[in-house]
Amino acid sequence: MPKDDAKTATGTERDGDAGPNEPPTTGRDLAHAALEAAKAKAKERGAPPGRRRPSIGGGQNPRRRRWSGPGADARDPQPLGRLVSRLVADRGWNESVSGARVFAQWGRLVGEDVAEHAQPVALKDGELTVRASSTAWATQLRLLQGKLLAKIAAGVGNGVVKRMRIQGPTAPSWRKGPRHVPGRGPRDTYG
Template identity: 95%
Template sequence: MTGRDLAHAALEAAKAKAKERGTSPGRRRPATGGGQSPRRRRWSGPGADARDPQPLGRLVSRLMSDRGWNESVTSARVFAQWARLVGEDVAEHAQPIALKDGELTVRASSTAWATQLRLLQGKLLHKIAAGVGNGVVKRMRIQGPTAPSWRKGPRHVPGRGPRDTYG
């Protein structure tokens, strides 16, 4: 059987199935939707219309609000623009770690910088609010540098650790 014969047999089977359902094979169903032909265009008038071209920024902001992404995008702006928001000298010694429920966790490079950041906390909150909006960062939690862990492996013995052997 050739390809032409297979196509002819498939067409005949489709026609027979259409006849069983009670529809004639050559006719299309009328288009639904207001009784208007789908090929006919409706042009917008001289006034503003929802079908008119929109600026990309407006479309993206509408998409973000519809999907509920506003909060995550705003928190991402805090991380992306950290150096611009707080200043280059502070950004060299402090890194944002997490932003959850309006609390920004910041890790300082030294204990002296952690103390300095605690003193500057009010000014930093005002700068961040001016840059990304009020209410995004409500409070800051400042951490000093983390100490190295002496725990290695799955087993651990309580005690002072490696300092016991030093003297």
């Protein structure tokens, strides 16, 4: 290869721009030729000059401002409660969050005197299981069941708790370990 051809191929020396019939030899000439070809193609389609098409893969909308104005904007800081509410609604967690509110706000929902003697145990399919501290309180809660359901519905929402199952205190279990022998229990205690 002659010395002059090597310099032209690498683009280190230019005697002038490439002619219309000669292929471009430098990067600048290639870019200029590609730009001219794109302009000619756009002119054939009838697109106005200088107008860009929006990019397809996740680019920002060119009509949208890149700064926030004096009005409300979705990009403005949001209160945490609003963000959590939107997250709960989007994920479909409304029922489980409402059920958790029954347990968290039990004292406020039913009153402090009732909450002192009764604790919620489980909430499944709209049925709230409540354990009372004594059989007398279990009976009292059964009598107040309608009022308690109304208070819970007013505090948490309708349909979260549909019915209540009230249990009295449980007797201690003498079963210890995986094996069990049938009988009355320890005879030395209740002899």
